[in-house]
Amino acid sequence: MLEKYLRNHYKEFRHTYCSPVEQVIHPIHDQCFYLTSEHKRKLKEEYGIEPWTFEQKLGDAVFIPAGCPHQVRNRKSCTKVAVDFVSPENIHECLRLTKEFRLLPKNHRAREDKLEIKKMILYAIEQTVRDLKDLAPSILN
Structure with missing residues (x-):
């Protein structure tokens, strides 16, 4: 359902320097969308999905259950290590x-x-x- 939502609304999102998203191969695996509070509200209204959103800080380890919709915001440059x-x-x-x-x-x-x-x-x-x-x-x- 999250994939469907992103496909339906991808034109509302922006890339770096506010350039529009022109092509979407797979809206989740492309990892090019960050949902604002407005998009999270719409996602909940339209599909009943509430993704996890959190800010990861230096030294934090995060465990995400399989299939759980989530997004992470890093305030500083970092290297992601995923297991x-x-x-x-x-x-x-x-x-x-x-x-x-x-x-x-x-x-x-x-x-x-x-x-x-x-x-x-x-x-x-x-x-x-x-x-x-x-x-x-x-x-x-």
């Missing part, structure tokens, strides 16, 4: 995101599969089989 957390509870959301990333154009910066969710699943299955063999060797051999 994706995958758990059984959010695996469906991670698989959905991985599929979205693959559908982006080849040169899109968000296209890389950062989560590597399928590789994690294979490693988890492999470890499970090893553990089962250790627990009950006569059953699995």
